[in-house]
Amino acid sequence: MPEIGPNTRLRTSPFYTKTLEAGVTAFSPYNRMLMPVSYGDPVAEYEQLMHGVSMWDVGVERQVQLHGPDAAKLAQVLCVRDLSRCKIRQGMYVPMCDHDGVLINDPIVLKLADDLYWFSIADNNILLWARCVAAERGFNVEVTEPDVSPLAIQGPHAEDVVASMFGEQIRHLKYFWFDDAEIDGIRLKIARSGYSKQGGFELYLMDSKHGSKLWDLVREAGKPWHISAGYPNPIERIESGLLSYGGDTDNHTNPFEVRLDKYVDLKLDNQVIGISALRAIAEKGVKRHQLGIKLHDSEPGPGHALWYDVYHNEQKVGDMTNGAWSAKAGCTIGFVLIDRQHTAGDQVVVHKENKEIAGTLQTLPFF
């Protein structure tokens, strides 16, 4: 397999040298940075996440900071979900759309103060987008990328690790809410958050020069629970039905197609980018939807690096957008983005590398 390393267009996270020490074997770019995507034993890493606790360098989740008198106004204009009920120290999962209602990101929006927001973003240049909107509309707000890099602690013992570091009160933190913390002089925000359904926290490091120190502190604190280095796990996220923006979406995907209906508030003002387009789409009816698929195979194969065509009666009806062998399911599972008339229980055929593999559609999540 060809190699990848940092270059001047591809930055390292503050935890980079520690991930090398921990034996990282593969990276994928994400927001122009290197994100660990393997430490060599995917099954062991999956088990660790499901039954123990895992620590992930997710410094690639960059923050886009809105600061100033018009920060709240800009935040709302960028989001098709109503932010008016968002409290200080609360985070919200939010779809962002372009003017045509196409999904361009699905960040966690963190409200730090009435005039200060962070968008903790998926893989796309939202800094550029937010600056453009702010400037075009003449808003009085500064849009920057602060020196903030999340480190995730995920799995059933994540709370034990975090409580042992920061105190028992952290167990009362509500989902997506966050708080200030400090350890050994390192300032952090701690959020109950993370890209898995196994529970956990994200430590928002606010000074990249302390990356190695924070990594070591977490590793040390996690020893009683045998913590190890992992990464956002493709098997678990598929089993749990978590969306990957850019992985499961294309340049035409709207939020309704990928199960984000409940995060769209169609009554929002027309100033909100994409909201009038989404109203029109909702009225006209959505063409595709996202479902799970179980392939009729019986042996582990490689994960999916491409979208594969999905057929029904010799006609292409959709795409299989991800896939991984699930021991729990006993087959390869994945998501499809498929014409709306095909629903759970339907049989389809996936064209994968010159093979035709039968599959059954089902609702998400798998477990």
Add this chain to the structure above:
Amino acid sequence: MPEIGPNTRLRTSPFYTKTLEAGVTAFSPYNRMLMPVSYGDPVAEYEQLMHGVSMWDVGVERQVQLHGPDAAKLAQVLCVRDLSRCKIRQGMYVPMCDHDGVLINDPIVLKLADDLYWFSIADNNILLWARCVAAERGFNVEVTEPDVSPLAIQGPHAEDVVASMFGEQIRHLKYFWFDDAEIDGIRLKIARSGYSKQGGFELYLMDSKHGSKLWDLVREAGKPWHISAGYPNPIERIESGLLSYGGDTDNHTNPFEVRLDKYVDLKLDNQVIGISALRAIAEKGVKRHQLGIKLHDSEPGPGHALWYDVYHNEQKVGDMTNGAWSAKAGCTIGFVLIDRQHTAGDQVVVHKENKEIAGTLQTLPFF
């Protein structure tokens, strides 16, 4: 070195399988695609480019297409260079800025018709940017990413190869101009262009399913001149003083700092994004400028993956933004982005991985 491979957020170019066959050993992401950056022997590849002919998969140079009644208006608004003299079938090298005059790209803008433009972009999401501007200003224009992927042929024998494929008239094509062509049923645009100073062409493939076939046709036609697979060459581009957007620039860089003054037309209308900010910068005076640097070393070292601090009298005065061993120069050469009072001939010190290396500033290009 950790591995990289395609995934659903990281696309392959139409020439991908052919680059694997040709023995690609490393990729870097660029515009969310895999760009070959090594075939294992950088010196041989450099020699090939300097004295023979080399073929490069630069499918990562995506096109942002503007089409419709307001295409010309949008194109101009996005560019701080005057496009009014650009003829059909002409390309122009153009700085693009945000509203603060910060460089966000340096594409070749190709005018295909009065209502049809392609921006052949460097590494940034200009599709998102252009769509935002068009929508915010209510322009009547469609902004899309067409199925277009350039294959570069570079080096002193590039013209021979291209003439042998498409006819002798191609020798009269002017720099950055392009023409329609067809070979074996494959439709192309051919431009005299490319990211080197050794001369050459880019074949704009307009249907990705013909990628392998086009690659083979070029390889076959290039045999008399011993063509081989290469990639935008870091040694040559540094020797020749070519800018790498995102590599040599940061989130504050304006065009004046990186020798793009002659491509900025300050008399343009205020509707042009960034032009009023650039006028203010020009009036106030630019703080940094880009120069070459020759390090006082005498043995080849690895290329630069990071920016390194540049010191003068114990004070940080700039950054060394790239670097490569140049046999021609007999030392490591690179670019600095440095306070304006430091000029060619000055001695500085580069702090590189705990070493202090003396260097002499000089004008660009090196050769």
